[in-house]
């Protein structure tokens with residue numbers, strides 16, 4: 204009821220353990236706090252909070268328009284609703300190294316288990332857009348160092364994302380990733396790799412876990428979990444998948460209401476009131492005080 208039953212500290216330990224394990228952990232992107240509960244109920248290992256989703260949710264393009272306050276608020280609302288660890292997209296840290304330091308502390312306070320920080324120039328762009336550029340090595344390293352030094356919970360995961368692959372090629376991306384690990388990154392998110400062989404070579408080159416971004420309609424293929432695991436990938440994110448599914452259904456539903464004048468034909472595709480109530484745990488509130496939250500679901 205109300206909140207997750209685990210503390211942020213416990214969730215950070217869980218994220219560390221997940222990253223250390225031999226398997227592949229799966230972090231779908233929650234587009235709101237409620238969908239984080241759905242992800243948990245299905246047995247996933249964690250929740251991803253996507254910058255692209257937070258921007259899109261506000262009707263904005265993913266080009267560095269959102270602020271630290273907006274991201275920390277939304278990520279905190281999501282993290283608090285699940286017992287799973289949540290990893291948030293901290294973009295470039297919202298500025299330069301000093302901002303990255305403030306970002307890590309703000310996200311710790313918001314209850315996140317970890318974040319990733321990328322080496323794009325400000326303002327950043329979605330990793331699958333053309334015309335990206337990356338900062339020089341010193342700036343990239345200093346961003347990571349600042350974040351690592353500023354965290355107060357040693358278990359808070361600071362993951363380095365590098366967008367170098369699309370800018371200077373694979374070899375440069377490996378060099379950049381190694382430097383970010385030397386700077387203290389706990390894990391690496393190599394953005395926009397091309398093909399499984401590159402994931403395999405990247406995992407091989409680094410002593411820390413790597414993440415694969417299985418985003419749709421982007422630059423890379425959608426690899427299966429078996430393929431990613433065999434390539435040595437430790438974590439996979441599906442950052443925008445649930446938002447795209449929900450928006451696709453919303454659009455088709457609106458079309459149906461226009462076409463037939465009723466939503467009757469859509470009922471089977473909707474989450475039933477009963478399932479929604481289960482996810483929110485109405486029952487728990489009702490047991491706490493049935494004068495406030497008592498309910499019966501009448502229609503089957």
Ligand SMILES: C[C@](O)(C(=O)O)[C@H](CC(=O)O)C(=O)O
Nearest residue numbers: 253254255329330331418442
């Ligand atoms: C992972 C990502 O950074 C995100 O914000 O979710 C995006 C996802 C997307 O735009 O599809 C990315 O840059 O890949």
Ligand SMILES: [Mg+2]
Nearest residue numbers: 253254255292
């Ligand atoms: Mg992003």
